[in-house]
Amino acid sequence: MERQAGLFLPDRAIGRTGLAPARLAAFVRRHRLAPYLLLAPALAGIGLVLLWPLAQVVVYSFQNYGLPQVTGAEPTQWVGLANFTQTFTDPEFWLSLRITVLFALIAVPLTLVVGTLVGLLLNRLGPKMAAFVSTSALLAWSVPPVAASVLFYWLFNPDGGLVDWTLARMPHWLVGNTDWAGFNWTTSDALHAYTVLLILVVWQAFPFIAVAVLAGLKTVPAELYEAARVDGAGPVSVFRRITYPLLKPIFLVLLLFSVIWDFNIFTQTYFITGFPGNRDEFNLSLYIYDKAFQFPPSYSLGGALALIFTLILLVVTVGYVRAAIRQGALT
Amino acid sequence: MKKVKAVSLNGTAVIVALITLFPVLWMISTAFKPSQEIYSQTPDLWPQHPTFGNFSTVIGGQASGIGTVFLFFRNSIAVALATVLIASLLSLLAAVAVARFRFRFRASFLIMLLIVQMIPGQALIIALFLDFAGLNLIQNLLGLVVVYSAQALPVSIWMLRNFVATVPKELEEAAAIDGASAPRVFWRILFPLVAPGLVATSIFAFITAYNEFIVALTFLGQSHSLYTLPIYVTYFFGRGGAEWGPIMAASTLYTIPVMIFFLVVRRRLVGGLVAGAVKG
Numbered sequence: 001m002e003r004q005a006g007l008f009l010p011d012r013a014i015g016r017t018g019l020a021p022a023r024l025a026a027f028v029r030r031h032r033l034a035p036y037l038l039l040a041p042a043l044a045g046i047g048l049v050l051l052w053p054l055a056q057v058v059v060y061s062f063q064n065y066g067l068p069q070v071t072g073a074e075p076t077q078w079v080g081l082a083n084f085t086q087t088f089t090d091p092e093f094w095l096s097l098r099i100t101v102l103f104a105l106i107a108v109p110l111t112l113v114v115g116t117l118v119g120l121l122l123n124r125l126g127p128k129m130a131a132f133v134s135t136s137a138l139l140a141w142s143v144p145p146v147a148a149s150v151l152f153y154w155l156f157n158p159d160g161g162l163v164d165w166t167l168a169r170m171p172h173w174l175v176g177n178t179d180w181a182g183f184n185w186t187t188s189d190a191l192h193a194y195t196v197l198l199i200l201v202v203w204q205a206f207p208f209i210a211v212a213v214l215a216g217l218k219t220v221p222a223e224l225y226e227a228a229r230v231d232g233a234g235p236v237s238v239f240r241r242i243t244y245p246l247l248k249p250i251f252l253v254l255l256l257f258s259v260i261w262d263f264n265i266f267t268q269t270y271f272i273t274g275f276p277g278n279r280d281e282f283n284l285s286l287y288i289y290d291k292a293f294q295f296p297p298s299y300s301l302g303g304a305l306a307l308i309f310t311l312i313l314l315v316v317t318v319g320y321v322r323a324a325i326r327q328g329a330l331t
Numbered sequence: 332m333k334k335v336k337a338v339s340l341n342g343t344a345v346i347v348a349l350i351t352l353f354p355v356l357w358m359i360s361t362a363f364k365p366s367q368e369i370y371s372q373t374p375d376l377w378p379q380h381p382t383f384g385n386f387s388t389v390i391g392g393q394a395s396g397i398g399t400v401f402l403f404f405r406n407s408i409a410v411a412l413a414t415v416l417i418a419s420l421l422s423l424l425a426a427v428a429v430a431r432f433r434f435r436f437r438a439s440f441l442i443m444l445l446i447v448q449m450i451p452g453q454a455l456i457i458a459l460f461l462d463f464a465g466l467n468l469i470q471n472l473l474g475l476v477v478v479y480s481a482q483a484l485p486v487s488i489w490m491l492r493n494f495v496a497t498v499p500k501e502l503e504e505a506a507a508i509d510g511a512s513a514p515r516v517f518w519r520i521l522f523p524l525v526a527p528g529l530v531a532t533s534i535f536a537f538i539t540a541y542n543e544f545i546v547a548l549t550f551l552g553q554s555h556s557l558y559t560l561p562i563y564v565t566y567f568f569g570r571g572g573a574e575w576g577p578i579m580a581a582s583t584l585y586t587i588p589v590m591i592f593f594l595v596v597r598r599r600l601v602g603g604l605v606a607g608a609v610k611g
Contacts, residue, residue, distance in 0.1 A: 035432035042425035049481030053458035306454035
């Protein structure tokens with residue numbers, strides 16, 4: 001009844017009689033707009049907060065954008081590739097890049113190996129022991145990065161830290177001839193600071209790997225292992241022939257995630273290297289942050305660096321997307 | 332032979348668990364130690380004379396000089412809860428779109444989520460800082476909520492999508508045939524069934540916001556009263572003077588809510604994260 005009446009009413013009246021929603025619904029249905037309407041809010045959020053800033057950073061990287069340009073005291077100019085040439089001629093950039101790559105090269109495999117070993121261990125333990133180990137791992141995992149970094153700074157502190165105290169009481173044949181009492185891990189050199197960071201990162205990240213590997217192991221049919229045991233296969237060949245091929249998709253994702261995490265690492269390096277103090281201990285993240293925000297801030301240099309950084313990580317991301325598509329994640 | 336194997340296996344397990352737990356125990360132990368025990372020449376694993384002194388200076392606000400720890404708790408919880416609400420709502424709507432509809436750009440949208448998830452925060456922070464400064468959203472907790480909600484979306488949508496996909500479509504169709512409107516179907520049928528997924532994404536969003544460092548560090552500047560817990564701990568730590576007792580007490584208080592969360596949802600968390608990473 002109402003619908004028919006609506007045909008003879010002017011548009012304004014429809015709004016008042018409450019017919020507009022019905023017409024709107026029909027419009028949405030006719031044009032199949034529902035999915036787009038449902039997506040719109042999320043898309044707006046991602047677009048405005050994640051994609052638009054990225055586009056801006058690209059623009060900044062070809063300009064001379066700093067404090068005078070933000071306040072309007074000086075005009076913003078296009079400077080071509082000047083920011084990139086300045087970056088590529090800065091020895092500090094190459095040092096920070098080297099530190100970042102070397103750290104990831106060591107931290108990623110170590111985290112994966114430790115996490116996988118603990119995952120395999122969890123799979124073979126009785127229920128009570130497995131609960132004990134996984135709860136410990138969960139507690140370590142739950143410590144927020146800032147709290148974990150401060151905690152490790154304290155553990156490795158030259159003044160009252162437990163690690164120096166312990167090392168100083170160990171025989172020299174075991175711990176070398178360094179005078180460990182009062183040894184400063186964070187300011188001595190990059191090698192020692194990143195040793196602390198390696199332990200910290202592995203400690204924080206292995207629980208996730210272990211539990212993810214364990215979840216994968218639970219899906220492997222027990223008959224496979226039994227058959228292998230009957231055939232007399234050892235633990236190494238069982239892992240190589242059965243576990244690894246079946247868990248390959250999980251391992252691939254964990255590898256890509258670990259590379260991204262260890263390459264990006266900021267919070268932990270910020271604390272352990274004592275930002276902004278020790279410039280020779282910067283990784284790429286700290287170097288970018290320093291260029292962009294330490295006085296005088298250069299948003300353009302920071303932007304150029306952020307662009308370089310994103311492009312490097314894009315290589316990993318492409319691998320991730322391909323892995324996801326191959327596993328049918330888009331269907 | 333079998334017994335030897337069991338003993339060595341369980342022995343390894345105990346060692347792994349103790350090494351893993353040790354830093355956490357050391358944090359809590361230091362928090363309860365009086366200062367002469369903290370800087371003792373012969374440190375003990377457990378406090379000999381346990382004290383609440385470190386906690387009371389953290390709660391009283393004398394230790395940091397910028398206020399009681401509860402103020403920063405309130406800021407952190409408010410930001411995290413607002414993030415959870417916004418991220419859950421937006422990601423649920425988007426998850427329904429990608430799980431229930433076939434439309435143009437659907438695959439592109441999903442691929443975009445995967446890529447966006449990988450963009451490092453350090454790459455965006457410069458533009459975010461300048462944009463949000465222009466909108467008066469720095470030195471403002473709302474600014475953090477906006478950034479955190481957007482950052483939580485890609486993973487939340489992926490996680491929820493799998494939950495929505497497991498709800499049988501026939502259930503919704505049956506309700507629709509019985510005359511239920513679309514919103515009614517959504518609230519009465521879909522919502523209760525994806526509730527476990529919402530719990531998982533909520534916890535993910537909460538922890539993302541609660542742990543976040545670089546954006547809060549950059550946005551909050553010198554506005555001490557707006558500090559979230561990680562920035563409060565950072566300020567405290569950076570002030571020098573190395574008051575490890577109060578710093579560890581503050582870190583312990585900061586960590587406890589996440590620990591409880593993790594223990595409560597231990598199974599779902601991992602399943603959700605792995606499902607979010609790759610469709611199982």
